[in-house]
Amino acid sequence: MILRTFGFSEFGFLLSALVWTIILTVIALGGGGIIGFFVALARTSTHKWLRIIAGTYIQVIQGIPVLMILFLSYYGLSLAGLQLPPLVAAGASMTIYASGYLGEIWRGCIQSVPKQQWEASESLAMTRAQQYRYVILPQALRISLPSTVGFAVQVVKNTSITSIIGFVELARAGQLINNATFQPFRVFLAVAALYFVVCYPLSQLSRWLERRLHVGSHR
Amino acid sequence: MSEVIVKNVHKSFGTVEVLKGISLTVEPGEVIALIGRSGSGKSTLLRCINGLETINSGRIEIAGHTVSRDPQKLRELRRDVGIVFQSYNLFPHLSVGENIMLAPKIVKNVAKADARKTAEAVLKMVGLSEKFDAYPDELSGGQQQRVAIARSLAMQPKVMLFDEVTSALDPELTEEVLNVMEQLARDGMTMILVTHEMAFARRVATKTIFMHHGKIREEGPSKQLFADPQTPELRQFVKSDVK
Numbered sequence: 001m002i003l004r005t006f007g008f009s010e011f012g013f014l015l016s017a018l019v020w021t022i023i024l025t026v027i028a029l030g031g032g033g034i035i036g037f038f039v040a041l042a043r044t045s046t047h048k049w050l051r052i053i054a055g056t057y058i059q060v061i062q063g064i065p066v067l068m069i070l071f072l073s074y075y076g077l078s079l080a081g082l083q084l085p086p087l088v089a090a091g092a093s094m095t096i097y098a099s100g101y102l103g104e105i106w107r108g109c110i111q112s113v114p115k116q117q118w119e120a121s122e123s124l125a126m127t128r129a130q131q132y133r134y135v136i137l138p139q140a141l142r143i144s145l146p147s148t149v150g151f152a153v154q155v156v157k158n159t160s161i162t163s164i165i166g167f168v169e170l171a172r173a174g175q176l177i178n179n180a181t182f183q184p185f186r187v188f189l190a191v192a193a194l195y196f197v198v199c200y201p202l203s204q205l206s207r208w209l210e211r212r213l214h215v216g217s218h219r
Numbered sequence: 220m221s222e223v224i225v226k227n228v229h230k231s232f233g234t235v236e237v238l239k240g241i242s243l244t245v246e247p248g249e250v251i252a253l254i255g256r257s258g259s260g261k262s263t264l265l266r267c268i269n270g271l272e273t274i275n276s277g278r279i280e281i282a283g284h285t286v287s288r289d290p291q292k293l294r295e296l297r298r299d300v301g302i303v304f305q306s307y308n309l310f311p312h313l314s315v316g317e318n319i320m321l322a323p324k325i326v327k328n329v330a331k332a333d334a335r336k337t338a339e340a341v342l343k344m345v346g347l348s349e350k351f352d353a354y355p356d357e358l359s360g361g362q363q364q365r366v367a368i369a370r371s372l373a374m375q376p377k378v379m380l381f382d383e384v385t386s387a388l389d390p391e392l393t394e395e396v397l398n399v400m401e402q403l404a405r406d407g408m409t410m411i412l413v414t415h416e417m418a419f420a421r422r423v424a425t426k427t428i429f430m431h432h433g434k435i436r437e438e439g440p441s442k443q444l445f446a447d448p449q450t451p452e453l454r455q456f457v458k459s460d461v462k
Contacts, residue, residue, distance in 0.1 A: 123301075123302045124297065124374065125294045125297040125374070134310075
């Protein structure tokens with residue numbers, strides 16, 4: 001058997017897989033962001049049942065491993081006759097996962113806007129939608145930036161779990177190359193380095209946003 | 220017709236009754252000072268008057284509206300009733316000008332140019348014309364409170380409520396806020412203010428109401444009330460204020 005060595009073309013393969021990792025991250029944060037936004041709104045709603053439903057959703061998502069969501073959407077649905085392509089199953093699973101966490105992070109941000117801001121805007125005859133749109137959400141958004149970016153780092157790394165259903169993202173690409181080269185140190189160091197190159201700037205951005213927030217600047 | 224009618228209002232927080240049958244009326248242009256110890260129910264009464272707290276029984280009418288739980292009706296009421304809080308509660312992410320123009324623009328659909336004109340006028344009234352583009356955290360407490368008053372005035376309310384608006388301010392800053400309120404009173408605004416500033420109540424309020432344990436203990440024209448308190452509680456309260 002002739003073994004390949006880990007060279008430029010192998011590294012190029014990792015890079016193209018990194019693109020899929022990033023695409024999956026964008027799908028998870030985009031989809032999870034949209035759903036999470038409404039989950040956060042429901043969690044802070046004045047309607048008791050909306051709060052309960054959203055709270056249950058968050059608890060369930062946070063209480064089970066992403067892996068189970070992934071298995072359910074890939075194997076479970078295929079057993080039920082719905083064969084999802086790996087990208088769709090992976091994207092859907094990561095979206096659900098992200099929505100549970102973002103919903104909870106953003107609920108906290110909405111609730112950390114002082115109660116007096118609600119009273120002041122209410123006293124100016126605004127509707128509840130106007131209060132959210134013009135007074136509460138702009139402030140909550142600012143508060144949420146560091147933790148949201150911090151969570152994005154988690155998502156980048158956790159996309160590696162989708163390798164299990166055969167979705168070829170960065171971690172899976174590393175496995176494939178290792179199988180062909182048997183140079184695990186080189187391969188997985190390269191894989192780790194690629195994750196780091198994406199995650200480190202995000203972590204730094206999160207810290208920088210946090211510092212800026214603590215300074216108490218208004219913009 | 221009276222601008223404010225409060226009729227036999229009861230209000231409890233849990234099992235604690237904080238308002239025990241309050242009745243009062245306010246005529247247009249009157250300035251009413253609500254005084255009393257902390258916990259006497261005066262702030263709660265003020266908050267009930269614009270529906271921030273719901274009452275258990277009784278009836279409140281203000282500026283032609285009846286206070287109810289219906290959000291739509293409450294919004295109509297609040298177009299005509301301004302309130303200023305102890306903690307200013309400006310919107311920190313908006314400039315002074317934007318703070319003032321926001322509600323007229325989105326609630327009353329005032330055109331931007333008109334909203335700006337009104338904002339400039341009310342800012343001038345409170346003596347802060349040059350702060351239009353400043354942000355709340357760049358202002359002193361007294362300035363923030365004057366902006367809060369201007370923000371309420373921009374809605375052109377018929378009645379203004381003031382909830383201990385100078386309690387968080389040092390004496391110098393208190394003075395500049397009180398001056399604005401006195402000017403407003405002279406201009407004929409109907410006002411109800413919860414205050415610890417006895418000298419101000421005496422000088423500016425047409426009528427002062429002394430609350431004690433959730434009831435109105437004594438009321439009357441301010442000068443007379445302070446000069447000659449009838450009840451031992453008010454005598455004690457007025458005496459303790461002269462430190």
